[in-house]
Amino acid sequence: MAEIKLKNLTKRWGDFVGVDDQSLDIADKEFLVLLGPSGCGKTTTMRMIAGLEEPTGGEIWIGDRMVNDDLPKDRDVAMVFQNYGLYPHMTIFENIAYPLRVRGVDKADIPERVQKAAEQVELTQFLDRKPKALSGGQRQRVALARAIVRTPKVFLMDEPLSNLDAKLRVTMRAELKHLSRELQITTVYVTHDQIEAMTLADRVAIMKHGVIQQLGTPDDIYNDPANLFVAGFIGSPAMNLINGSVQDGMFVTTGGTRLVKVNTPDRAAAILGVRADDMQVHEQGQGDIDVTIYAFENTGESTLLTVQWGKQRVIARGDRHLRKDQGDVVGISLNSDHLYLFDPETENRIGM
Amino acid sequence: MRDNTLKYLLVLPAVVVVFATAIWPLIEAARLSFTVGRLNRPGSLDQYIGWENYTWAFFEEPAFWNSVYVTALYTFLTVGLTTLLALGLAMLLAPGGKLRSAAQTLLILPFAMSPALIGVSFRFMFNPEFGLFDAFFGAVFPPLADVSWLANPNLAFAVVVMADVWGWIPFLTLVLIGGLASVPRDTVEAAQVDGASGWRVFRDVTLPQLGPVLAVVIILKSIFSLKTFDQVFMLTNGGPGTATQTLSHYIYFNGMKYGQIGYSASVAWLMVIPMIFLTYAYAKFVFRKG
Numbered sequence: 281m282a283e284i285k286l287k288n289l290t291k292r293w294g295d296f297v298g299v300d301d302q303s304l305d306i307a308d309k310e311f312l313v314l315l316g317p318s319g320c321g322k323t324t325t326m327r328m329i330a331g332l333e334e335p336t337g338g339e340i341w342i343g344d345r346m347v348n349d350d351l352p353k354d355r356d357v358a359m360v361f362q363n364y365g366l367y368p369h370m371t372i373f374e375n376i377a378y379p380l381r382v383r384g385v386d387k388a389d390i391p392e393r394v395q396k397a398a399e400q401v402e403l404t405q406f407l408d409r410k411p412k413a414l415s416g417g418q419r420q421r422v423a424l425a426r427a428i429v430r431t432p433k434v435f436l437m438d439e440p441l442s443n444l445d446a447k448l449r450v451t452m453r454a455e456l457k458h459l460s461r462e463l464q465i466t467t468v469y470v471t472h473d474q475i476e477a478m479t480l481a482d483r484v485a486i487m488k489h490g491v492i493q494q495l496g497t498p499d500d501i502y503n504d505p506a507n508l509f510v511a512g513f514i515g516s517p518a519m520n521l522i523n524g525s526v527q528d529g530m531f532v533t534t535g536g537t538r539l540v541k542v543n544t545p546d547r548a549a550a551i552l553g554v555r556a557d558d559m560q561v562h563e564q565g566q567g568d569i570d571v572t573i574y575a576f577e578n579t580g581e582s583t584l585l586t587v588q589w590g591k592q593r594v595i596a597r598g599d600r601h602l603r604k605d606q607g608d609v610v611g612i613s614l615n616s617d618h619l620y621l622f623d624p625e626t627e628n629r630i631g632m
Numbered sequence: 633m634r635d636n637t638l639k640y641l642l643v644l645p646a647v648v649v650v651f652a653t654a655i656w657p658l659i660e661a662a663r664l665s666f667t668v669g670r671l672n673r674p675g676s677l678d679q680y681i682g683w684e685n686y687t688w689a690f691f692e693e694p695a696f697w698n699s700v701y702v703t704a705l706y707t708f709l710t711v712g713l714t715t716l717l718a719l720g721l722a723m724l725l726a727p728g729g730k731l732r733s734a735a736q737t738l739l740i741l742p743f744a745m746s747p748a749l750i751g752v753s754f755r756f757m758f759n760p761e762f763g764l765f766d767a768f769f770g771a772v773f774p775p776l777a778d779v780s781w782l783a784n785p786n787l788a789f790a791v792v793v794m795a796d797v798w799g800w801i802p803f804l805t806l807v808l809i810g811g812l813a814s815v816p817r818d819t820v821e822a823a824q825v826d827g828a829s830g831w832r833v834f835r836d837v838t839l840p841q842l843g844p845v846l847a848v849v850i851i852l853k854s855i856f857s858l859k860t861f862d863q864v865f866m867l868t869n870g871g872p873g874t875a876t877q878t879l880s881h882y883i884y885f886n887g888m889k890y891g892q893i894g895y896s897a898s899v900a901w902l903m904v905i906p907m908i909f910l911t912y913a914y915a916k917f918v919f920r921k922g
Binding site: 330331332351352353355357358359361362363364365366367368369378379382383426436 | 816818819821822823824825826827828829832836837840841843
């Protein structure tokens, strides 16, 4: 049980900056997700916490101890690797038992503890097999069991679900969430999958180019994105970003359409962000603006309308019973409670 | 021409070459091993005497058993030392190891030298009057000054082993570096995080996964050690006495120097037996599936 503190953590390889002077406090028992595209420094940050990568600068604290100079084995962390990192020459039992063995746990206690960990991830019938004989999902469970077989101060998970197929990923995600709430251990979880971040995290840190763009609860980052990057990264379909300006309290698109009232001083250039879910689709003439459908997609649970809006295309979500066709004209209205304005220069949110 | 016929025709040259240079000499040697086979006695190459050459080697010739003993000890020592040292070097030179590239390039140098050249240079280095080792050991440890390394049976044997280990380390190191590179990095990192010390990571995770490569290295080196000839020939010529006379050297000595072709053919065939086992084991490891 421990909090993690990163103080001005930096990692450079020659000229390349992996993690750029980042500070982050992770509370005891918190589930923190590091989210970002590949190469954003999230895995590097985690590997520095594990001790597998040496920081160029800054400090790492686990509990009340600075661990910069500690070997991985002395940091009391457990890690789940993207490719699982199972020992191919050992049985599943031996794989799970390994952390106990190397840490000198009483031999008599090992079978019981392995059994308990295996039960928690529903693996008990595979204990005498080798990893090769297991499916991807089962291997993933072995990696999890190996992490939870002892009670470390910190769990580190490096894209643990990314090698699983889509269906299994959803199941494992729920199991992971259940397990993490049960175990109550400080966890750092790295992923590039926003759904995983949204569903699992107490707080999410979104990273880009080695810098944390925003740190907040899933609600915060979804409903209050700090900048264009966060706004575009979170949410599916991605948030619509419309170029324009603010004139007389109205957002005006570059095409000249006076679109919607915004509570912002006038400015020459602005980007309006609006999520597909925050646009209502009406019959022609009944919305704020009439647009032509570029493509109509029925996903089953809802419909997605890609509409031509001047020179730009925008995606709106419609009712699942809505049926339209390419070329039809519909009316769109915007929910003014959920509009975001960004400065195109700084890419930061205006009015935050 | 049908594909079926063509494919045999295309491998035919290779088959002919292998037959002429490897299979035929083996067969001819087997035939000779049952003859009197004296180079200085006309007609003796066709004078059959049954198993007499073999029984002679086994029951009447202590020099044969001496060579068997020398070869066995030599093989055991060179395989063991070379493998251990190469493994240590490979750990240092492997990606993520502590030494790198420049050292790796330099390392290949001894392997590029012919064994005969290694033999000659070691002979000079161990010369009691102007040799490098004499000067070096003499300076560090005066009682070793002016020791005639190659005149003392035990020291001469040690020198032969040393020369061979020196010559073979590079190649085996490179093979083991390749083997280490194929050990998945995350298994090593998982063990580190699980709490294993450096030594336990090596023993529990790296070494078991390196097993097949290590087996190939040991088998290959055993084959080469068993048939060592050129180094011994240039360095000690089997001496002093017969202290460093390996089987290959013994065969050469009897066949070429004493003209006892029939007898040396029989000893050569006795050497084929362990070779067949080793080659079989090697093929099994190298060509195994999955």
